[in-house]
Amino acid sequence: MRTLRHVHWSYVRRATALLFSAVCLIFHPTRAAAQNRMSAAKPAVEEGYFNGADQVKLFYRKLGTVHDFVVFLHGGPGASMSDGGYLMEPLAQRHTLILYDQRGGGRSDLVQQTELLTVEAYVRDLESLREHFGIEKMSLVGLSWGSGLAAYYAEAHPDRVLRIVFLDPMPPANKPYLQERNAKMESLLSKEDSTQIQELAKQMETAPDDKLPAICHERERILLRLYLFHPQPMEGSSWDTCNSSAAALRNSPRVFRAVISSLGDFDMRPMLSRLKVPALVIEGDKTNIPLDATREWAKCPPDARLLLIPNAGHAAFVDQTEAVLEAIQSFLGGQWPSAAQAHNGE
Numbered sequence: 001m002r003t004l005r006h007v008h009w010s011y012v013r014r015a016t017a018l019l020f021s022a023v024c025l026i027f028h029p030t031r032a033a034a035q036n037r038m039s040a041a042k043p044a045v046e047e048g049y050f051n052g053a054d055q056v057k058l059f060y061r062k063l064g065t066v067h068d069f070v071v072f073l074h075g076g077p078g079a080s081m082s083d084g085g086y087l088m089e090p091l092a093q094r095h096t097l098i099l100y101d102q103r104g105g106g107r108s109d110l111v112q113q114t115e116l117l118t119v120e121a122y123v124r125d126l127e128s129l130r131e132h133f134g135i136e137k138m139s140l141v142g143l144s145w146g147s148g149l150a151a152y153y154a155e156a157h158p159d160r161v162l163r164i165v166f167l168d169p170m171p172p173a174n175k176p177y178l179q180e181r182n183a184k185m186e187s188l189l190s191k192e193d194s195t196q197i198q199e200l201a202k203q204m205e206t207a208p209d210d211k212l213p214a215i216c217h218e219r220e221r222i223l224l225r226l227y228l229f230h231p232q233p234m235e236g237s238s239w240d241t242c243n244s245s246a247a248a249l250r251n252s253p254r255v256f257r258a259v260i261s262s263l264g265d266f267d268m269r270p271m272l273s274r275l276k277v278p279a280l281v282i283e284g285d286k287t288n289i290p291l292d293a294t295r296e297w298a299k300c301p302p303d304a305r306l307l308l309i310p311n312a313g314h315a316a317f318v319d320q321t322e323a324v325l326e327a328i329q330s331f332l333g334g335q336w337p338s339a340a341q342a343h344n345g346e
Contacts, residue, residue: 073141078256090325091332107248117258120262123149151272155271212242276302281304282327
């Protein structure tokens with residue numbers, strides 16, 4: 001059977017749009033409520049660069065000064081902290097929150113060499129972040145692909161992690177879950193939409209720099225219907241995955257292909273079964289993503305629970321921002337959200 005290394009570029013281009021980049025989200029009233037409730041006193045903000053592995057410069061945004069660190073790992077690969085990071089900023093009311101643009105995207109070095117775009121390199125970057133900020137142990141919040149990165153990091157550095165949130169996670173294995181997700185997402189798109197997505201992706205390769213954001217927004221407009229329970233345009237909102245440099249947008253497909261290829265015919269479930277820390281898995285109860293895959297994230301670790309957010313799609317943290325933030329805060333504070341359920345042993 002084919003592995004991800006052998007997928008044709010046209011298929012990867014569709015997968016890029018349909019899979020990991022997709023948690024492309026918009027401003028929603030629940031987000032405003034969450035921000036108003038949790039932003040009475042704005043935490044101190046620091047931005048800059050640190051040296052990741054291989055001397056790759058990585059851009060970071062640090063909020064807060066308390067000695068309780070939470071690191072957010074955005075989706076992608078090939079995206080930036082705009083992929084969910086800014087929505088997590090209310091967490092800085094009780095923790096020090098660190099966001100960063102992973103290598104190859106955002107304001108970090110736009111790495112292009114395939115040999116430097118591997119899951120191992122991303123794990124080494126995260127360890128470099130921990131060392132740079134002098135963190136003994138940290139909690140991780142991983143969105144989509146970021147969930148996979150969190151799992152690989154916890155496998156390599158189990159004594160450096162306190163807790164993990166797997167937020168709207170990627171498939172835990174290529175077979176059958178990635179294949180099932182691809183098939184389901186493809187089935188929800190009309191033939192016209194699929195053709196348009198491919199055409200827009202191709203346009204982004206050669207379009208003038210000033211035209212890229214509009215092309216990107218048009219592509220995401222189609223995808224929002226698959227991933228949000230309350231789809232709305234993202235233009236002009238504080239959450240805009242197309243708000244990146246032209247060079248970063250053009251580099252994103254290259255990064256995606258290289259990193260996902262580095263996973264090979266992956267299966268994270270044995271690795272998840274060795275996870276030593278509590279893990280909270282969050283997904284929307286109205287998601288189009290096959291839930292069998294999501295439940296695996298909660299079934300495999302010894303100490304994990306699944307929380308389905310009511311009236312939310314796969315991008316639960318946009319559809320129901322306040323509910324997601326409250327659940328994460330509760331979990332980071334040592335309490336399981338009341339509706340979270342254990343699935344291990346099933």
